[in-house]
Amino acid sequence: MNVIVIVSVVLVVAVIAAVVTMLVWPRPNRTHLTVADLQARLAEEAERLHPDGVEDAAPRELGRSA
Numbered sequence: 001m002n003v004i005v006i007v008s009v010v011l012v013v014a015v016i017a018a019v020v021t022m023l024v025w026p027r028p029n030r031t032h033l034t035v036a037d038l039q040a041r042l043a044e045e046a047e048r049l050h051p052d053g054v055e056d057a058a059p060r061e062l063g064r065s066a
Contacts, residue, residue, distance in 0.1 A: 033041075
């Protein structure tokens with residue numbers, strides 16, 4: 001009898017802890033970024049990493065050697 005009560009109490013505490021954790025845990029941001037937003041972020045990061053200025057490199061096709 002005591003074992004059933006102890007197991008039940010442990011299960012109830014585990015369920016309550018899981019519910020509280022789900023309610024308190026921060027939810028991920030589900031906003032979708034556009035290509036322009038991503039390019040702006042990349043430009044900001046490049047400026048932060050190379051404050052002297054970043055030259056705009058011409059895109060190269062894969063598989064071609066210069």
